[in-house]
Amino acid sequence: MDQAIPLDVVRRRTRVRVATTLLLVASLCAAAWGLNRVLRPSVSAADVVIAEVRRGNVDNTINAAGVVIPVHEEVVASPGASRVAKVHAKPGQQVAAGDLLLELDDHEIRLALEALKEQLAQQDNRIATLKQEQAQKHTQIVSAIELLEIDLQAARATLERSQKLRSSGLVSGENLLTAELNVKRTEIQLRQQRALMDATQRTTASNIAAADLQKAILQKQIAQQEQLLDRTRVRAPFGGMLTWLVEEEGASVAAGQLVARVSELNNYRVEATLSDFHARQLAPGQAVRVEQNGEAMAGTVHTILPEIQNGTIRLLVDLAQPRNGSLRNKMRVDVNVVTERRANVLVVDSGAAFNGRGPQPVFVVDGGVARKRSVTLGASDGHVVEVVAGARAGDRVIASDTHAFKDLDAIQISH
Structure with missing residues (x-):
């Protein structure tokens, strides 16, 4: 004999079926959504x-x-092989034109400058000596010329007297010839002295010109050494920012080596x-x-x-x-x-x-x-x-x- 199913069992079974159906529908929707994502990606x-x-x-x-x-940047180089004696500024510092940045050792430049000045003094003495010798030689030659001119006048007077006496037969032909030769000899000696004066003046002038040229060369070398001496005191070439500097005192620097760089501001x-x-x-x-x-x-x-x-x-x-x-x-x-x-x-x-x-x-x-x-x-x-x-x-x-x-x-x- 069949028995009636209890009401609570029926309700439970109904809830299970409904839940299963909803789960199936959700799965189908998720699958459809996933398939759509695969077939048409989105962002x-x-x-x-x-x-x-x-x-x-x-x-x-x-x-x-x-x-x-x-726009404007200038570098300062070492004038010669030296070392940094003293540093007066720091990189990043604002500087004005002429500000002292650092000092380089100038001992060797000063020694070279003193030697050149001594050579210049010697050259001045040589020029003075040449001029004095020229004056002495000139005086001697002028005196010799004056004496020869007197001798020439005397020789000409003797010749003139001999010529007059010869016409009277009072002077021999030999004495007349001797008088003529004395005039010619004195004229030749006079020309030689005048030529010697010209040659001596040209020679002395040439020697003085050579000495003056050597003096000018020494003066230029002294000026160059004085410029090098001045450049051992490294200064800012214009107002701006000191962007780089050799900061280590005692550091060796080569000739032409960069020691500072200054850049224009703004x-x-x-x-x-x-x-x-x-x-x-x-x-x-x-x-x-x-x-x-x-x-x-x-x-x-x-x-x-x-x-x-x-x-x-x-x-x-x-x-x-x-x-x-x-x-x-x-x-x-x-x-x-x-x-x-x-x-x-x-x-x-x-x-x-x-x-x-x-x-x-x-x-x-x-x-x-x-x-x-x-x-x-x-x-x-x-x-x-x-x-x-x-x-x-x-x-x-x-x-x-x-x-x-x-x-x-x-x-x-x-x-």
Whole structure:
């Protein structure tokens, strides 16, 4: 005989069936959701950067690494091999023109200077002696000439008297000939003395000129040594910042070795370094945008240094505001050299999704779905990128990194 099932058992079985059904439905929903995730991946809108294509201006730029340097910087070198005797300043100190920075040992320079001064004194004595000898010789020759002139007058008078007496037969021909020879001999001696005077004057003048030349050489050498002596007291060449100095007293320095460097305050330019691949695109006068901590500063290319080192080229950039208060010596900055400017073209904000010029895939957002599309990109200035083809104004594209979705044609944008 069948018995009725208790009411509580029936209720329990009903609850089990309902729970089983709900669990099955939940499993099916989870499976469907998971399948949808597999078939159509999604990404949160908060995890991507979406930029809108719009009309605007763009500069095509070449990026370079830059460092701030002073417009005017001067180095001071050691005048000769020496050692540091005393240091009067410290690097980083602001100095005025002529301030004493350090002293070098000047013992050897002083000894050389004293020796040159002694040689100069000897040369002065030699010149004085030559002039005195010249005066003495001149006096002697003048006296000899005066005596010969008297002798010549006497010889001529004797000849004249002999000629008159010869006509009367009172003087022999031999005496007349002797008188004539005496006149000629005295004339020759007189000419010789006058020639000797000229030769002596020329010789002495030449010797004095040589001595004067040697004296001038010694004076120049003394002036050079005095300059070297003055340079042993190293001074600031102009007012500015002492950026480097040999600080160790007693340290040896070689001739021409750098001992101090002074830079002009608050007047800067930028030295930029970039790959020599871009060398043909660079030219003096090109516009430059220098950026540091979000601040952009205008400038122009001043000089392209000709030397290429390790595949890099350097250029000097003049700033429109070289006395910008935010600049500091040796500060690193980003440099963008403008090689081309385009106005009223389609642009989109730069991002990791864009890689250089030319066709490339990007994800264009349409509603809640981003679909892959080929877009041709052009010029870029680091802030915006030119869109040459493949998109129109108003299109929204993912600008952030899409490398994880490179094999997908579409992704879901969830909010």
